[in-house]
Amino acid sequence: MAFSFGGNSQGINVQLIGNYFGSKSDFTTLVNGLVQDLNASIDTADEYTDWTQILVANGYGEQLVTAGPSPPNTFFAKSLVTFDLLDDTSLKRWGDYLVNTAAKADINWFAQAD
Numbered sequence: 001m002a003f004s005f006g007g008n009s010q011g012i013n014v015q016l017i018g019n020y021f022g023s024k025s026d027f028t029t030l031v032n033g034l035v036q037d038l039n040a041s042i043d044t045a046d047e048y049t050d051w052t053q054i055l056v057a058n059g060y061g062e063q064l065v066t067a068g069p070s071p072p073n074t075f076f077a078k079s080l081v082t083f084d085l086l087d088d089t090s091l092k093r094w095g096d097y098l099v100n101t102a103a104k105a106d107i108n109w110f111a112q113a114d
Contacts, residue, residue, distance in 0.1 A: 024047050028042070
């Protein structure tokens with residue numbers, strides 16, 4: 001799950017990105033509770049029948065090129081990793097920070113939770 005917000009966004013954007021190997025109806029059933037809790041909707045849930053289509057989709061539509069290395073793309077990030085579950089107070093404080101401070105920043109940034 002990825003949260004993105006900052007400079008040019010209108011509020012907080014939540015994206016659930018990944019691969020689910022099962023039927024589309026099973027996927028919808030699986031995520032329906034989260035979607036309802038967020039008062040959101042599923043924008044896209046693509047279905048693929050060929051593994052190379054999944055690779056292209058994970059590359060955001062770019063065709064696969066194996067002739068040589070991809071051009072460099074500089075990306076900077078800071079990480080905070082915890083292997084312990086966060087308690088309700090910590091999650092609330094993090095959420096408050098996202099809404100009250102981070103979303104008003106003049107840069108775009110993201111948080112990712114697995």
